[in-house]
Amino acid sequence: MNQLTLIPVLPFIGFLINGLLGARLPKQLVALVACGLPAVSFLLSFNLFQGLASEGGSLDVVLFSWAALDNLKLDVALSFDQLSAVMCLVVTGVGTLIHIYSVGYMAEDKSFVRFFAYLNLFLFFMLLLVLGKNLLVLFAGWEGVGLASYLLIGFWFEDAEKTAAGIKAFVVNRIGDTAFLLAAFLLVYCCGTLDFQEINTSFSAGGLSPTMTNAIALLLLLGACGKSAQLPLHVWLPDAMAGPTPVSALIHAATMVTAGVYLLSRLSGVFLQAPEIMTVVAWGGAITALVGASMGLVQSNLKKVLAYSTMSQIGYMFMACGLGAFNVAMFHLTTHAFFKACLFLGAGSVIHALHGEEDMRKMGALAKKIPLTFITFMLASLALCGIPPFAGFFSKDEILWSAWSGIGGSPVLWAVATLTAGLTAFYMFRAIFMTFFGADNVPERLRKGIHEAPPTMAVILVVLALASVVAGFIGLPGLWRDWLGVSAPFYDFLVPVLGHGGGADHHMELILMLVSVTIAFTGVAMAWLLYLRCPEMPLRVRMKATAAYRLINDGYYFDAFYTKVVRCADWVSEKILARHVETTIDTLTTNLPADLAQRASKLFTRLQSGNVSAYVFYVFAGLALFLWWGVIHV
Amino acid sequence: MIEILIGFFGVLAVLCAVLVLVLRQPMRSSLALVGLMINLAAIYACLGAHVVAVFQVLIYVGAVMVFMVYTIMLLDERDKSYQQPFSKLLIPGLVAAALCTAALGCLVAGMETTTARAIDAGLFGFNRFSKVFMQNYWFHFELATVLLLVGILAAWTALKEARDEQG
Amino acid sequence: MDRYVLLVGLSGLLFSVGLLGIVIRRNLLVVMMCLEIMLNAVVLSFVTFASQNQNVSGAAMSFFIYVAASCEIALAMAIVVLLVKRRGSLDLSVHQVLKG
Numbered sequence: 001m002n003q004l005t006l007i008p009v010l011p012f013i014g015f016l017i018n019g020l021l022g023a024r025l026p027k028q029l030v031a032l033v034a035c036g037l038p039a040v041s042f043l044l045s046f047n048l049f050q051g052l053a054s055e056g057g058s059l060d061v062v063l064f065s066w067a068a069l070d071n072l073k074l075d076v077a078l079s080f081d082q083l084s085a086v087m088c089l090v091v092t093g094v095g096t097l098i099h100i101y102s103v104g105y106m107a108e109d110k111s112f113v114r115f116f117a118y119l120n121l122f123l124f125f126m127l128l129l130v131l132g133k134n135l136l137v138l139f140a141g142w143e144g145v146g147l148a149s150y151l152l153i154g155f156w157f158e159d160a161e162k163t164a165a166g167i168k169a170f171v172v173n174r175i176g177d178t179a180f181l182l183a184a185f186l187l188v189y190c191c192g193t194l195d196f197q198e199i200n201t202s203f204s205a206g207g208l209s210p211t212m213t214n215a216i217a218l219l220l221l222l223g224a225c226g227k228s229a230q231l232p233l234h235v236w237l238p239d240a241m242a243g244p245t246p247v248s249a250l251i252h253a254a255t256m257v258t259a260g261v262y263l264l265s266r267l268s269g270v271f272l273q274a275p276e277i278m279t280v281v282a283w284g285g286a287i288t289a290l291v292g293a294s295m296g297l298v299q300s301n302l303k304k305v306l307a308y309s310t311m312s313q314i315g316y317m318f319m320a321c322g323l324g325a326f327n328v329a330m331f332h333l334t335t336h337a338f339f340k341a342c343l344f345l346g347a348g349s350v351i352h353a354l355h356g357e358e359d360m361r362k363m364g365a366l367a368k369k370i371p372l373t374f375i376t377f378m379l380a381s382l383a384l385c386g387i388p389p390f391a392g393f394f395s396k397d398e399i400l401w402s403a404w405s406g407i408g409g410s411p412v413l414w415a416v417a418t419l420t421a422g423l424t425a426f427y428m429f430r431a432i433f434m435t436f437f438g439a440d441n442v443p444e445r446l447r448k449g450i451h452e453a454p455p456t457m458a459v460i461l462v463v464l465a466l467a468s469v470v471a472g473f474i475g476l477p478g479l480w481r482d483w484l485g486v487s488a489p490f491y492d493f494l495v496p497v498l499g500h501g502g503g504a505d506h507h508m509e510l511i512l513m514l515v516s517v518t519i520a521f522t523g524v525a526m527a528w529l530l531y532l533r534c535p536e537m538p539l540r541v542r543m544k545a546t547a548a549y550r551l552i553n554d555g556y557y558f559d560a561f562y563t564k565v566v567r568c569a570d571w572v573s574e575k576i577l578a579r580h581v582e583t584t585i586d587t588l589t590t591n592l593p594a595d596l597a598q599r600a601s602k603l604f605t606r607l608q609s610g611n612v613s614a615y616v617f618y619v620f621a622g623l624a625l626f627l628w629w630g631v632i633h634v
Numbered sequence: 635m636i637e638i639l640i641g642f643f644g645v646l647a648v649l650c651a652v653l654v655l656v657l658r659q660p661m662r663s664s665l666a667l668v669g670l671m672i673n674l675a676a677i678y679a680c681l682g683a684h685v686v687a688v689f690q691v692l693i694y695v696g697a698v699m700v701f702m703v704y705t706i707m708l709l710d711e712r713d714k715s716y717q718q719p720f721s722k723l724l725i726p727g728l729v730a731a732a733l734c735t736a737a738l739g740c741l742v743a744g745m746e747t748t749t750a751r752a753i754d755a756g757l758f759g760f761n762r763f764s765k766v767f768m769q770n771y772w773f774h775f776e777l778a779t780v781l782l783l784v785g786i787l788a789a790w791t792a793l794k795e796a797r798d799e800q801g
Numbered sequence: 802m803d804r805y806v807l808l809v810g811l812s813g814l815l816f817s818v819g820l821l822g823i824v825i826r827r828n829l830l831v832v833m834m835c836l837e838i839m840l841n842a843v844v845l846s847f848v849t850f851a852s853q854n855q856n857v858s859g860a861a862m863s864f865f866i867y868v869a870a871s872c873e874i875a876l877a878m879a880i881v882v883l884l885v886k887r888r889g890s891l892d893l894s895v896h897q898v899l900k901g
Contacts, residue, residue, distance in 0.1 A: 047682065159727050411646035608899060609897070609899060610897040610898055610899030610900075611893075611894070611897050612893060612896070612897075613722075613723055613823065613824050613825070613827075613893060614722045614723060616820070616823045616824050617726060617727055617730065619820075619822045620727070620730045620731070620734065620820050620821070620824055621726075621730045623734060623820075624730050624731075624733040624734040624737060625733075627733075627734060627738060627741065628737045630737070630741065631737050631740045631741060634741075634744070635803065637804050637807075637874075640804050640807065640808065641807065644807065644808070644811045645825075647811065647815065648811070648815070648818070651815055651818045651819070651838055652818065654831070654834055654835065654838060655818065655821065655822045655825065655826065655835070656820065660828055660830045660831050660834075660891075663834055664829050664834060665815060667834050667837060667838065670815075670838065670841065671841060674841055674844075674845055677808070677845070678848055681808075681848065681849070681852045683848050683851065683852055683860055685860060686844075686848050686860050686863050686864075687891070689863070689867055690814075690867075693867045693871060694837075694841070694867060694870065695869075697871055698837070698870055698871055698874045701875065701878060702830070702833065702834065702837075702874065702878065703876055704832065704878075705878045705881060705882065706830055706853060708882065709830070709882065709885050709891060711885075711890070711891065712892040713891055713892050714827075714890065714892045714894075714895075716828075718827060718854075719826060719827060719828065719831075720825050720826065720827065721824070721825055721826065721827050721893070721894075723824050724825050727821050727824035727825045728821070728825075730821075730824070731817050731818070731820070731821040734817045734820070735813070735814060735817045738810070738813035738814070738817065739813075740811065742806060742809050742810040742811075742813060743806075745803075745806050745809065746815060747803035747805075747806060748805065748853065757855055757857065758851075758852075758857075758860060763857065763860065766857045767857065767860075767861055767864070769869060770857070770858075770861070771861045774861075774865065775830060778865055778868040780882045781868060781869070781872055782868065782871070782872055783873035784872075785871075785873075785876055786875070787873055788876055788879075789876050789879040792879045792880065792883060793879055793882075793883070794877070796883045796886065
């Protein structure tokens, strides 16, 4: 069992131990197993990463052959190349930190053990997803994380609403999965293989019809949209905030929702051959980013703001993929994992301090009462808004530059993305001002119990905040690289898999950078204006723009539309399929043959009458015929 | 001469067999059966197989038919089979019988005829027959006695079971 | 017509008559008697061939058939008596239990 196989297997063992025996073990042991095994996975990934960084060859392990048909060979195989390495480190690193945080957060929950079992299960599947060598293993991980997500969203299953949220997540994911499966079938049909390297090479060699390439790319995009909560399959992400906060941090911020980005980067060979779909990806990502940011403006639930923020940021990543800048998307994925996890965990700390209160209108003036949470939250928000020199600035800036100058990029795209950045800054600082500053709207009964996060939670917040601050420096954009004379280790590392970045018009880049920073500061200033300086302004704005407000508040009527679709399907199923189609099929395939068999058997029962004379008569008649046959043939 | 005798007894045999089928009361059918057997014994005698003829009369008529007559006398109840002696399959049975007989007739007609030879009673005389029989079939003879023993035991057991069941 | 051919034909005819009797008669005892007709027909054919070929084995076989017949009649009558005691009638249709 070599190191690579151990990386996903260790969390699985954690799941088995906690899941099967956890009820009988002391809590400390459960926590130790649950946090320790992912930590070991992280160390192993780091070890392999170092080996990869120094030598450069990717590591492959074939576990067993799942199916060996004449023209298709499917193995369960893991592969550790540069792209997997990045994802693996992010997943295990941030995952371990969140596990440790959960020890403090879920300490008083009655299903402590079940939570950690599910978290480990999730890690196992996520690692399968990123380490898979072919679409088969990736899909196994893909489905598995969907399952884990469902289990964890509906963790407090006694509440019907939370279960419904879990089901919604699973069903919408399923729609994406169907598209994914269709893409996989088409890939088998065209290329005869599901292995990533083979697919990428066969696509870059060309020769496939454009329709087929476009179809495959579009279906893969749909699958990715389902998992990453992009338009039009984004409706599950806000509802998914019904789960515990560490779940939102791990699954719906840092790892699972980024699986779509990973998929796009993995099969970059396919997408690069389908330029029209690349445009769709880029514009889809940009529009999702804008829509997500706009919806974040009107939320009063702290976690939902962060959910829409996630949707928006992943829109950025998709946009980068659509512009051919896959390595930039991966970099933004990494930095986003750090600051978004920090934000969610900080929100968790706030909720923990307020004993479950999530509504921002009932918070306020908490900065002095929970200073550590406030500082880490602020640092992470600055990173998210793209304020230099925090991590988000470098990655977001590179994306904006690709929007202007990349393949299929245009000034319009850049403008949309920059507007979104402004909105991002606005709603994040709105959240900060409503939660940590301003009037103290905390209900009386909760005021006394406000306490800072316990050490397990606080340490993690600090670690992640630090990461949000400094992580940017490993992936400096081209402009900075040339100014400072350093290289970007992150991009260099990914060159073997994702190729080199775009060209450099440093002059333009500098101008765009300054513009985006200005817009970010403008967003902050507007938020300060509307929420601290003149608190009555938001209400007046809402009065003036009721239609727009209602549109955004109802989620651009996506949910209403989907409900209508489901109702329609329900009607068809009941009135047409159940009453007519099913009864006809039942009659034809079941009732009729059974009837026939019964009548035939009734005919045959007459042969066995119990009448001895009849039996002898049959012998007699047979004998006569036999003799006649003899006569005729002799 | 022999042929005429054989033909005469053959016709009588067939007549008796048909009577067995047709007569209503089982007692009369059994008498017809006895007649059949005696006619067959006559045929055997005409063929020169005196041993077999004697066996036929002694064993078959003398033991088997007597036993059957005892049973008929024991179970003589006037039940439904007296009013309706024939089952539902009368017509189909007759048809099948006709077919069968016709087929057999065709087959038999195709047999080769051998030249008629004088009847030699020597081989089937008691003296010679017994000697040859005991020389060649002594073991089979002993097995036959075992068969008879088993038969007696079986009959006795069956009746004993029945008596136990009743009482 | 050869006498042996005639006798073989007679044997076949008697056999058919016996088999017919089993099919058409309803009385159990008469059915047993038709069984005996068949046995007799077989003996006749054996003796015919023995006489034709001057072979002792035919007559020996007929001896053993007589042994078997006696054995059989003893057992058969025992069973018939038991059957009639159980069902109360000699009619074959009374002994039919299946409803087919």
